Amino acid sequence: EPEVTQTPSHQVTQMGQEVILRCVPISNHLYFYWYRQILGQKVEFLVSFYNNEISEKSEIFDDQFSVERPDGSNFTLKIRSTKLEDSAMYFCASRTQGAGEQFFGPGTRLTVL
């Protein structure tokens, strides 16, 4: 069964460093999402992406964040200069159409020291 994959599963970085989180959505899906979840808290929407551009972003998704689809399969989230409060689980999700089930990847745990 097709699934969304994410790498790495855990990333440890120093404050101020850049990190890139990678996702491979399900191949025929067109809509892609990034979410973050601080430990023990709610899942927060960061950004949605369709047709090679950002379609929506939340107030959390400031200039420190960027997303890219560098090739036909990968979907990346870059944090330019990490802060302690960026420590969280980051989930990628994809779906085939604008309304419908989102398929989540297993997440990347980001720890900023």
Next chain:
Amino acid sequence: QQPVQSPQAVILREGEDAVINCSSSKALYSVHWYRQKHGEAPVFLMILLKGGEQKGHDKISASFNEKKQQSSLYLTASQLSYSGTYFCGTEGTGNQFYFGTGTSLTVIP
């Protein structure tokens, strides 16, 4: 923008029923329900589209009242495997998606 869920937490014995509510201050076009187990990604349960529909999946069902901007998830005859955190999710006119505040459900033997 974020939907509010109630209750925040509930503890059930196996076989008991529960209702989880989700309400939004904004107009809803659809409501999703997800369950998340500790340390795992959210898993889709069902989606309800506007029109006041109800859906069911085994012993888990849901309703959506778009006029009241509310949805409820009904879990009947709960099983140990139902334990987890339940999130509703809502989307508006754009391609944004917001999860609710979450309800922690614990089923004990």
